[in-house]
Amino acid sequence: MAVGTESYNIRSKCTLCHFSWEEDRLPIDYEKRDGVAYITLNNPAKANIFDKPTADAISEAWIDLWEDRSIRCAILTGKGDTHFCGGHNLAPRENITEEEREYLRTQRIFWPLAGTVHGQKTGVDGRMGDHYPRVWKPVIAAVNGWAAGAGLYSLLASTDIRIASAEHARFKFALLTQGWLGHGPGASLLVKQLRYIDAMKILLTDEPFDAQEALRIGLINEVVPHARLLERAEELARHICKLPPVAVRMMKEFVVRFGDLPTDQAWHVQNLINSLLIQTTTDGEEGRQAFNEKRKPNFDGKLRKRGDAWPDLSEEDAKRLDEAYRSGEF
Incomplete structure (x- = not known):
């Protein structure tokens, strides 16, 4: 075999x-x-x-x-x-x-x-x-x-x-x-x-x-x-x-379960799933790093550990990040 x-x-x-x-x-x-x-x-x-x-x-x-x-x-x-x-x-x-x-x-x-x-x-x-x-x-x-x-x-x-x-x-x-x-x-x-x-x-x-x-x-x-x-x-x-396995399987479930929802509702669910993929799987970060480093990604579908809370921001950092957040470019 x-x-x-x-x-x-x-x-x-x-x-x-x-x-x-x-x-x-x-x-x-x-x-x-x-x-x-x-x-x-x-x-x-x-x-x-x-x-x-x-x-x-x-x-x-x-x-x-x-x-x-x-x-x-x-x-x-x-x-x-x-x-x-x-x-x-x-x-x-x-x-x-x-x-x-x-x-x-x-x-x-x-x-x-x-x-x-x-x-x-x-x-x-x-x-x-x-x-x-x-x-x-x-x-x-x-x-x-x-x-x-x-x-x-x-x-x-x-x-x-x-x-x-x-x-x-x-x-x-x-x-x-x-x-x-x-x-x-x-x-x-x-x-x-x-x-x-x-x-x-x-x-x-x-x-x-x-x-x-x-x-x-x-x-x-x-x-x-x-x-x-x-x-x-x-x-x-x-x-x-060769594609990220968790994202692939979530894409199928999203389309089948939520594809018939009104667009604004389906879009909301899609964003929630997207945030979960970025925050709780290694593939979300790997895809971005591979793109920036001009190499082929290595998707393993692994899940991340739960981490510590974000530290408090200074007033200057909070203002800077708020501007980036509102611009949508981050």
């Missing part, structure tokens, strides 16, 4: 997951290498769908990469060149009747389990459900094939940067034609991320579209040849890994 590389057996981490594993298949491949976590949905024979084992395993991966401070970025993709993720497993559970299924669906509306939204677990790491990657670290999607159903409206829509295969990436909402809207937050996410008319065309026609159309409407950032898909995602990940 190369230096800086860790492979994780998700089976061993899911100690609270109540399901059996197929001996010849793990639901995801999860690897951590040089500050980047790689999550690959690993069920190409079944369109890399979200069955229960996959949902539980990917949830464990989000928790692990969030709590591991050496990880600064994640890449999410699917095994093979046909499906990124084909969505939820819609096959009914064998030991539940249709009448019982309707009862449970109704119960979930009015009496969801504690700590869930419509049955999906949420957490302080920012997860917006079991397998929606709203951890406060950048997640890059490498779309290797079809992103359909929850693979589009939840998994892909919850990533931050999206690279698509020119030859194989395809997209489809895939739920309206089945007569329903979906359990996840996808419809609202798409309308927030895209122009209204583009989002509504996806939602109301439920027609498939290719990578070039996804690029045109702003659903993805780049289209690359399939052979370069992972390479391009890794280029972006390596660049992010």
Whole structure:
């Protein structure tokens, strides 16, 4: 194994997951290498769908990469060149009747389990459900094939940067034609991320579209040849890994949590976060020093100790600093 590389057996981490594993298949491949976590949905024979084992395993991966401070970025993709993720497993559970299924669906509306939204677990790491990657670290999607159903409206829509295969990436909402809207937050996410008319065309026609159309409407950032898909995602990940990690993670949380606030309110929160970064992390000072010294910064993401109170200022110093403060040039 190369230096800086860790492979994780998700089976061993899911100690609270109540399901059996197929001996010849793990639901995801999860690897951590040089500050980047790689999550690959690993069920190409079944369109890399979200069955229960996959949902539980990917949830464990989000928790692990969030709590591991050496990880600064994640890449999410699917095994093979046909499906990124084909969505939820819609096959009914064998030991539940249709009448019982309707009862449970109704119960979930009015009496969801504690700590869930419509049955999906949420957490302080920012997860917006079991397998929606709203951890406060950048997640890059490498779309290797079809992103359909929850693979589009939840998994892909919850990533931050999206690279698509020119030859194989395809997209489809895939739920309206089945007569329903979906359990996840996808419809609202798409309308927030895209122009209204583009989002509504996806939602109301439920027609498939290719990578070039996804690029045109702003659903993805780049289209690359399939052979370069992972390479391009890794280029972006390596660049992010060189940036100050605390500032990067705070930037994502700020945008997600406070981006919809009125500008003056969001600006106030942004300034509070900025002050915290400057005063309580080493990276804020390192960035300024590196710029003034004309060298590359070395961001380590370390936190500072609490220091002594500022000394009392003389009348002359107080006046001088007040002038600098009011000028905004300091």
